Amino acid sequence: LAEELTRKYRNITFYKHYGSKAQALNFAIAKAKFDWIGLFDADNIIKQNFLGIASNYAKFCNKQKVECFIGSYRVENKDFNVLTILQAIDMFQIREAITKLGEWLGEANFHGYNGFFKKALLQRFKFQPYHPTEDVNLSSRLMTAGIIRLPAPMLLTNYNAVPSLKELWYQR
Numbered sequence: 001l002a003e004e005l006t007r008k009y010r011n012i013t014f015y016k017h018y019g020s021k022a023q024a025l026n027f028a029i030a031k032a033k034f035d036w037i038g039l040f041d042a043d044n045i046i047k048q049n050f051l052g053i054a055s056n057y058a059k060f061c062n063k064q065k066v067e068c069f070i071g072s073y074r075v076e077n078k079d080f081n082v083l084t085i086l087q088a089i090d091m092f093q094i095r096e097a098i099t100k101l102g103e104w105l106g107e108a109n110f111h112g113y114n115g116f117f118k119k120a121l122l123q124r125f126k127f128q129p130y131h132p133t134e135d136v137n138l139s140s141r142l143m144t145a146g147i148i149r150l151p152a153p154m155l156l157t158n159y160n161a162v163p164s165l166k167e168l169w170y171q172r
Contacts, residue, residue: 022127022134029122038116039135045076045158054116057152066148070115070139071155079163087161114157121147 019027029037036058040046057069075087115135125145131137142149162168 020130022129022131025122025127025134026129029119029126032119035119036116037119037122040114040157041135041159043160044073044114045160047156047158050155050157053152053155057150057155058116061150064150066150067118067121068115068142068147069150069152069155071152071157073114073157073159075161076158078160081163083165083168084161084163114155115149115152 025039036054038054054071061067061069075084078084121142125138125141125147127134128137139149
């Protein structure tokens with residue numbers, strides 16, 4: 001797919017065949033031409049006005065000299081079963097509440113996906129190869145370094161809950 005898109009579109013200029021997700025992200029960051037880089041998981045579904053909202057956050061962050069903002073997410077259950085309900089509880093009820101409490105205390109460890117980062121920030125804090133939760137790892141390292149990570153609750157994506165243990169295995 002990447003090879004096909006590279007031939008068709010000018011803004012897609014690279015393709016990396018092997019490696020971990022972290023290695024691919026570091027490779028893409030090095031090739032990126034813009035100041036802001038958005039990071040998403042393959043199962044994130046963005047809303048129609050998502051990029052307009054992200055652009056407004058980027059303008060605000062530029063004025064405030066903030067180097068990243070991280071959006072919110074909701075679980076989308078197409079199939080209701082025990083597994084999808086547990087994912088919704090984990091993603092929304094537990095993580096959402098802990099994130100809100102952390103925001104209130106000023107110590108939230110936001111995830112890194114569904115977020116936008118200054119290219120220079122991601123070049124300083126490269127993704128660590130073979131780390132199973134690269135987004136949480138990045139967020140933790142930014143928090144430890146005292147980097148402000150602006151919560152962006154209006155920047156909302158949906159996350160597809162997987163309906164079977166087999167699909168959950170392949171997703172992870």
